[in-house]
Amino acid sequence: MEAIFNYFENIPTLHRSILLVGGIMLFWILEGALPLFLFRYKKWKHAWPNLFFTLTTIIINFGLAFLLLKSTDWVIANNFGIINWLPTMPLWLYVILGVLLLDFFGAYLAHFVEHKIPALWMVHLVHHTDHQVDITTGNRHHPIESVIRFSFTIFGVFIVGAPIGIVFLYQSLSVIFTQLTHANIKMPRKLDKVISYIFISPDMHKVHHHHVLPYTDSNYGNIFSIWDRLFGTYMELDRDKIIYGVDVFPDEIANGKIQELLKQPFVKYQRPTIKT
Numbered sequence: 001m002e003a004i005f006n007y008f009e010n011i012p013t014l015h016r017s018i019l020l021v022g023g024i025m026l027f028w029i030l031e032g033a034l035p036l037f038l039f040r041y042k043k044w045k046h047a048w049p050n051l052f053f054t055l056t057t058i059i060i061n062f063g064l065a066f067l068l069l070k071s072t073d074w075v076i077a078n079n080f081g082i083i084n085w086l087p088t089m090p091l092w093l094y095v096i097l098g099v100l101l102l103d104f105f106g107a108y109l110a111h112f113v114e115h116k117i118p119a120l121w122m123v124h125l126v127h128h129t130d131h132q133v134d135i136t137t138g139n140r141h142h143p144i145e146s147v148i149r150f151s152f153t154i155f156g157v158f159i160v161g162a163p164i165g166i167v168f169l170y171q172s173l174s175v176i177f178t179q180l181t182h183a184n185i186k187m188p189r190k191l192d193k194v195i196s197y198i199f200i201s202p203d204m205h206k207v208h209h210h211h212v213l214p215y216t217d218s219n220y221g222n223i224f225s226i227w228d229r230l231f232g233t234y235m236e237l238d239r240d241k242i243i244y245g246v247d248v249f250p251d252e253i254a255n256g257k258i259q260e261l262l263k264q265p266f267v268k269y270q271r272p273t274i275k276t
């Protein structure tokens with residue numbers, strides 16, 4: 001564990017880039033060999049707006065990276081945060097607990113809040129209006145959302161007290177799980193189910209991309225499924241019944257145009273409630 005921690009504490013930017021780009025390429029190939037849904041689309045045309053938003057996310061995260069470094073330096077220098085206030089523990093437990101808590105504050109909580117606050121939901125909506133969820137959908141986030149997500153990560157660093165090694169490990173795992181859970185690949189149902197008891201599985205997350213409530217407001221997790229199960233936001237839906245998109249933004253052509261997606265957070269509409 002010490003070797004892993006030391007590696008991520010000093011992980012080269014090149015290695016992080018390879019993880020992102022290599023993952024996209026790998027799952028792109030797997031989607032052709034083991035597709036979950038046989039989309040009738042031109043894959044590159046569909047990918048273009050999603051890759052554009054992937055690039056804006058990278059630029060924003062890179063531009064704000066100094067805040068992340070300053071935050072991790074501060075919590076360690078001041079012995080601040082949950083994992084620093086707990087009794088001395090083995091390194092493996094320290095790392096696992098740090099990643100687990102960062103996943104809550106940086107991913108689950110951020111995602112939950114984005115669905116519950118109308119203004120933030122409109123920003124996050126860009127991610128949900130993809131009608132063919134695949135590997136490129138994972139980083140389809142409006143630039144405003146990239147800033148929001150980064151802010152929650154910083155908040156998590158302070159609350160958790162995570163050093164940079166744990167933060168980079170968490171971010172690397174986050175990239176892997178984002179790619180896995182959005183990729184249009186068919187995993188054996190039993191294997192997917194077993195994975196979902198601890199981690200977010202592909203089928204579990206795709207329920208979140210179903211086009212109507214209450215499924216859209218469920219399964220918020222990114223790495224660990226414990227948070228959805230603990231807070232009652234876990235839901236199941238047979239993957240064959242999943243329809244991607246959002247019912248109140250059904251225009252697939254508009255939802256595939258960068259200029260329309262950039263404007264989407266500022267469109268006025270009333271989000272429907274769950275019919276009982």
